[in-house]
Amino acid sequence: MLRIAICDDENRARDMLRFSLEKILEENKEEVVYEFSSGAGAVRWLKQHPGEIDLLFLDVEMEGISGIETARQIRKFDQNLKIVFVTGYPDFVFDGYRVQALDYLLKPTNLVRLSEVLHLVRKLVCDSYNEQFTFQNADGTYRLYLKDILYCFSDRRKVFVVTRNKTLSLYAKLEEVQNQLGAEFIRIHQRFLVNAAAVEQINNKLVVVDGQELPLSRSLKAQASSKLAKAMLGDKRL
The missing domain is CATH 2.40.50.1020 (LytTr DNA-binding domain)
Structure with missing residues (x-):
């Protein structure tokens, strides 16, 4: 099951991306399980819940800490999370590679590009299942390499x-x-x-x-x- 999170400080942007995802997610196998309105909130939660999310759609231009800085902080404790940047400007792309971003999407998101990203993530996550230990406890589902x-x-x-x-x-x-x-x-x-x-x-x-x-x-x-x-x-x- 593919577990997805969205991080964007604009409610409308989160809603639009979630609606687009819901059109192409595989029913009963994939879902958007968390949404964050700030980079700091995403870092704090992800640090406490390693392995619970497979894919994070991360806005680049946010108030407070930017998407790039959010990714840098995440990479200090999680090298496995798939990060896809969402931005209105493509100029940052090389910064994205420095934090091992998988890909980036331009706003407004295109369903074809979004489908391509999901296809790639599905393959990567599926290929790594044998290298992971998945379990549940009272706090949620965890997937550790x-x-x-x-x-x-x-x-x-x-x-x-x-x-x-x-x-x-x-x-x-x-x-x-x-x-x-x-x-x-x-x-x-x-x-x-x-x-x-x-x-x-x-x-x-x-x-x-x-x-x-x-x-x-x-x-x-x-x-x-x-x-x-x-x-x-x-x-x-x-």
Whole structure:
């Protein structure tokens, strides 16, 4: 499902873009789920909800912080969000590339161009599904890229997913999460699961991930140490 947000400080501009999108979105598969009236509001919300949005239509000329500055701030904590600028002027296009913008649309938006952008985003998001972990909790739906997950740990009935920027939780068993994440994630303890690519050091008792020391259990030490050592040496046959 493609989840879309619009950021524009003009109500009429947001309404026009949403109406255009609703004409071409795939029913029950795609929707505009959030609208922001300022860049600051978009940055604040997106930082608290990583992975919940696939595509952001971002106005360039806004009061307060501009669309370009909004994108710069977003890129500090999210390199994966697809950003498409919406503008009345094409001159900024090179600035857009500096913040890894996917494309840009001129106002008023043309349905043909809008359809082209959606087609591209659908393909990119679909191709990346196998590289993502999607889950729900009380705060919403999250979609995290596997490469961004450092490790997971269980506490009572919850599993906590740790990235460099945030820790998120869901009701699940660690075994269930391990099966969804795949072979690159290694069980090092009854309560801990690590991304092999994120491991910095292994010793007899600990595994170090992003400077954090995690326990290595005696029962899993031989198997986990072997797999992690192969990963650290570049051997993908885990």
